[in-house]
Structure formats: C-alpha cells, structure tokens
Amino acid sequence: MTGTQPTGAQTAGTQPKKTNAIVPIIIAAVVAALVVTGGVAYEVLRIMDGNVASPQPSETALQTQAPTATPTVSGTPATDLDADKLQSIVNSYSSTDAAVSVRPVEDGDEFDSQQANSKFVAAGFYLPVYLSAKDAGNASAMSSAESMMRTMSNDDGNTAIGDLGGLSALNGWASGAGYGNTDFQRMFGDVAASNSGYENYTSASDATKMLAATAKAGGTDLMSFDLASEGVNAPSGTTLNGHRGQGIKNSYNFFIVMKTGKTDVAVAVLTQNMGKDRAAALTSDILAEVAAEVK
Template sequence: MMCCPHCKAQLPDDADFCTQCGKPVNDSADIGSEDTILRDGGQRQVLPSIQMPVQPVPAPTPMQAVSGQQPTQSIPPVSPNAAPAAGQAAAAALPPNGGRGGGLKGWLSDKRNLPIIIVGAALVVALMVCGGVVYSYSGGPKSEASSSSTSQSSAPTQTETTTVSPAPTETKTVTESPSSTPTATVTQQAPAKTGLNSAKLDSIVNKYSASAVSVVPSSGDPYNSSQANSRFVASGLYLPVYLAAHNGGGSSAISYADAMMRGMNNSYGNSAISAMGGRSSLNSWLSSAGYSSTDFERAFGDVTSSSYGAENYTSPSDAARMLIAVDQMGGTGLMTYSLASEGVAAPSGATIYGHRGRGIKNAYNYFITMKTSSGATAGIAVMTQSQGQGAAAQLANEILAEVNSEL
C-alpha cells in the first residue's frame, strides 16, 4: 500500500491517481502529456490528456488522527436525472481499478485477473450443478432443511418395511397355521377307516354253508369270500341288462331297461334284451366287459327252460362289480325295492338300495348298494343256495353292519 502525497489517503501500489482527491500520486508523471498505448500489432495509439479538476479534501478530524483510521468523505445522494456538482466531476470521471481505464471490460481484459475469473466461473458452475442435484433429489422446489429431513426420515421407513415387517407375518404363517390345521385334521381322522377287514368278514360268511359274499368299495381293495368267484343261479340279477343297454344298446333298450330296474319287471327286461339283439348280443357284451362268470341261457321268468337245465348264472364277484358300475352311471336310484320288507335293514347312518331274487335250487340272493355313514359307497352281493330267505337276510344284515363300520 502507498499513501497519497497530497491527502495521505491509502492507495494501491499501482495507483496513478488518488481516489480521494483525484491528484496524481507520482509527481514525476506528466499528466498533461499524452499517454501512448502500444497494441499487439505494433501500432501506437495516443490517448488525449485528461484535465483532472481538483476537489478540496477536508482535513482529518482529531478522532481520525488518533485512531489512525482512513479519513472518509460523505457523498450526497445524486438523483439519476441531476447533473453532478462541479466538485464531483473528477470523482465520477475517475475510472475504477486504481486509475486504470476500461471499467468492467478493462478489468476483465486484465490478464492478472484471469485466475480470479476462472475460479469464479468454476464456482458458479459447481453451484448450478449442486443446485440441480438437490432439486432433483428433493422432487421439487423445497428448502434444503425440508429435503434433508425428508431424506433422513424416508431411509429408516424403507428399512423397517423391508426387513422387520415381513418377519412376523412369515413366522405366523409357517409355524402357527400349519401346526394347528394338521392337528385338527388328524384328530378328526383318528378313527379313520382304512379298508375292509377280511378276517372279520370271513368269520361272518363261514357261519353259513353254500353261501358266498363279495364287497367292492368305490375306492380301495374289494373283499371276496372263498366262493365269491363261483357261479350261482342269478335269480334277481337285472344289472347286466341295464349296463348293456346303456353301453350302446340303443334308446329303446335303455327305456325298457330303466323300467325293468324300477320294479324288477321281467317283461321289460326281456324287451330290453330283444331290443339289443337277443341273449347272444347280451352275452357278447358281458364277455367283452370282463364279466366272465355271467351268462344268460334263458329269458326272465322262463321256468320251463329252467326245468330243462337252461339257467342264468353269475358270481358274487361279477355282481358286486356290476353294482359299482351301475352307481357310476347314475342308476342306483332306480333300485327302489323295499329290502326292509325282507328283513334287511340299513345300519345306522347308512342308506341301502337293492334287488332280491329267488329261484331253483332254493337260491336266495341280495344285490345291494350301500352308502355308508361316513359317505363311502360299496357294492355288496350276497348269494346263497338251500339256505332260505331268513338265513340269507341274516347274512346280509351282518355283512352290512360290518362293512359300514369299516368303510
């Protein structure tokens, strides 16, 4: 720093004029002479001399002298349209930057100020980039405090939702729900029925001579007594005609067969057989369907042919399988004969549908479809010879009760 030799004001080292009094600082400088500027091309440019009016500077006050502060000058406010006072002309005409001309343009063109310009431009660009990032992150024109608060509060919320919240839900689903449901199911199914007990059923059948029983459930293994595959007189067996009629026998055969099933009617049964092409067609269908022990040699009710040795035969195994086949075709409900009138009763909670038959050789048969108390379905064929109706009914009742308890 240097001081003005006239007013003692502190000035920059490179100042040529005093910013307070306007007088030249260096007396050796010839202000009245013309300044010459040499351009890059070597051409000289002569600037006209400037006559600087002298502005009186008041003497510093005692307080200023004691404190060593730089004396100040009060400049009255100037209206934009008012002309400057005579004493202010030199100060207004004095260029900035310590007496060098050019104003802002001159300051910018000064190479010594180039680093400042570069740093300032870099700071402006950095501030603009940071401002854009903050604006984008905050999602709108929010204050920094609001954006920061939102960012800080949102992070823990996402963490809690992702890691903490699902944990109890999964634990409850995996451990509690499955453990309770199977327990309830197992408890209810504890007395579940696993199938037919052959030993118990054999003990019942073996009490009756010349008798055979077959039980075929809708699902599971069947039961066949020791004589279940033997041929017995097929008295009361209308099932083959119904099945053959509903498996390609034609509409007339179906109508006759359905009427036959409702009332165990021999006439409708014979008409159905005729509509299908006679007994040969019926026997051919039985063989192809796998009922190898069943054969029709006479018409229903033809006692004369029976006396000459022509008879209809089947086995309890074939008959029980036919009962399930009829049930699957929806024909069980047609078997409306009252078995109770024969002394055959349904076990508690069960429902029975069936036919009965009696014929030569003192044959007595029951063909029964039972819906058990637990909802299972079973086809039961009870066939006897020389036992009479009472023994046949008693055997049927014992078999029904045991099957209902097992299925």
C-alpha cells in the first residue's frame, strides 16, 4: 500500500532544482563585464578627448599669460644729476669763491654746490626785474624789461625798476616770491653807489630758480648774449641762452638755460676773485658734465 508523501518531503530519485542558485552568478558576471567594458569605454573616450583642443587648466593659463606692462609717463623725462661729480668740478676751481647751481626747468634732481646759497655780487643779473614786471602785468615796465633782457641794457633795466616802484618794490617782490638771498641796494651801473658800499646780491640757487621761472614764462629766447665770445663752450647738441656779468671783487657770473633736446636745464655760475677765464672754464666744465648726464 502506497502512502501519501508528506508535502515537504523529497521524493526518492528526484534531483533538486538549481535555477535559483545560478541566477545570482549570472547577474554578477554581467555586472563585472559591464564594469570592465565601461572602464575601457571611459578610457577610450578620455584618450580620444585628449586628441582634440580643450581649454588648458587655469594654472597653465596663469603661467603663460604675459605680464602687464608698467605704465610710463610721457613728456619731459626726469633728470638725474651726479652731485659728487659736479661738486668735484667746482672744488677743482675753488670751494669758496665759486657757487654753482643746476636746476632742470621741469622735473629732476637739482644740484647746489657748497656755496650755492651764499650771497654773491649779482653782476649781470637782470632776471628779477623781468619776472617782477611779468608778475605785475605792468605794460610799460614789461616793455623796458624785455629790451633789457635782449640787450643787457642797464638803462632799460633802471627804467623798468622805476616803473615798478623802485628798488624797495623790487626787493618786496623778490622776498614775497621766495628769493631770500636776492637783495638790490642800487640801480644798475651805479658805480658811485657801489663805491659807497651799496651792492646788489643774489645766490646761485636763487638764480637758477629765476632762470627756470623765466623759461616757463617764455623768456628764454630773450637771453641772446654771445656766451662763446666769453669763452663758454656749448656742449655738442645743445643750445645756450644766457647772460653774463662782471663787477666788484673781480666777480664774473654766468646765467644760462641749456637746451639739450631732451630737457632744458638752468645753470648759474657765480664767482669772485677768479677772473673771466677761470669762470668761463668752470662754466664750460659744468655744462659739459650736465649735458653728458642728461643725454
């Protein structure tokens, strides 16, 4: 008699089903294949992508970027002067009887020798009259002052001083304009007053300040004295406009604006007890050195 098998019992001779155990293995294999395939595909795409133009990394862009140019200022360049060399030239003539000042009309270094702020006899120094007349706006004084500048005429200078109100007015203008070492005690050419102890004084530093002011006021070309006739040599490539003066104490002075083509430079050389030849030689040496330094 055959009995009924229990529901959960395995029938003798029947193999168990393995389908459910194989499925996870197949899925795992497929996933692994996809991972490998995907990696290969990614690598292929990456390599292919590297063969086409693409933006460089930001770091590379920074390294290859050209530096920004520094802005430059156009116009008259600044002038650099070698003070030691210029003082050495002055000392080779005299450290006490020569005063030299060099001042670019525009920007740049200034040079004042050891005596540049000392008072020297202001022989041939017409600039205060011209600048005072210019500032005053006095047409009559200006007419005489311009004639004085062209010819170095003492009479025209004295006429202009009179039109401005006399020596006290001229000195008041100089003081107010900041020229503290400039003091006129007599009229131009008044030998009697000079012999009585009245004299006109200025400093080399005041003189170059006035030369620069004259240049800025458009008065440089009025100074047309032939400096070469006094033994002053113009450096190659330069033009000189200036005055010269001689007076008591064997004073010999030169007031010059030198045009170099690169810049305009005011130069004042005041001397005493040196004579014309040495004063002219000193002036020529200073001009040559300044021209060499600013070119």
